[in-house]
Amino acid sequence: MRKLIILVTLFTLVIASVADARIRVKGRGDRMNFDPDSIPANYRASFDLMSRKCVKCHTMERTVIAVQTGRAPITGQPFDRQAVKAYGIKMLRKPNSNMNKQEIREVVILLNYLLDENAR
Ligand code: HEC
Structure with a gap:
């Protein structure tokens, strides 16, 4: 019995730490986004x-999906720090992206942070 309790406790701890490290997600489909409440204050402006x-x-x-799974959903390419930078530039260069370099830089820093949080 004691062994079982120890096992259950360990299991719960592992699950809790995994759930803790991940940035929470809200909504489904078209309304899916990172939960703003799980974004720290210093990243809020970039998140907005x-x-x-x-x-x-x-x-x-x-x-x-790219951040949570580590894979870009359309092409299936790995979505890591290097990819984040490449995608930032790719999205910036798209016609009518309506973003400048500074804005892309901010989003790239935020996405790297989110990737790091998920990896923990
Ligand atoms: C001007 C239109 C446009 C804007 C603005 C835009 N995207 Fe995209 N995005 C696309 C298109 C089109 C695709 C489809 C695949 C491709 O062209 O790479 C795409 C695909 C993606 C993918 C999946 C890529 C894959 O290979 O599976 C991600 C992730 C992504 N965009 C993130 C972003 C982020 C983050 C921003 C803001 C910095 C952004 N997009 C802004 C047009 C845009």
Whole structure:
């Protein structure tokens, strides 16, 4: 019995730490986004920027899935720090992206933070 209790406790701890490390997600499908409450205050401005600018051509679902799974959902390419930078530049260069370099830089820093949080 004692062994079982120890096992259950360990299991709960592992699950709790995994759930803790991950940035929470709200909504489904087109309404999916990172939960603003799980974004620290110093990243809020970048988060607002991303939530406004990166939904011009597609919803946030694409970005959320890429961060949560580590794979870009359309091409299936790995979505890591290097990819984040490449995608930032790719999205910036798209016609009518309506973003400048500084804005892309902010979103890239935010996405790297989100990736790091998920990896913990
Ligand atoms: C001007 C339109 C436009 C804007 C603005 C835009 N995207 Fe995209 N995005 C696309 C298109 C089109 C695709 C489809 C695949 C491709 O062209 O790479 C895409 C695909 C993606 C993918 C999936 C890529 C894959 O290979 O599976 C991610 C992730 C993504 N965008 C993130 C972002 C982020 C983050 C921003 C804001 C910095 C953003 N997008 C802004 C047009 C846009």
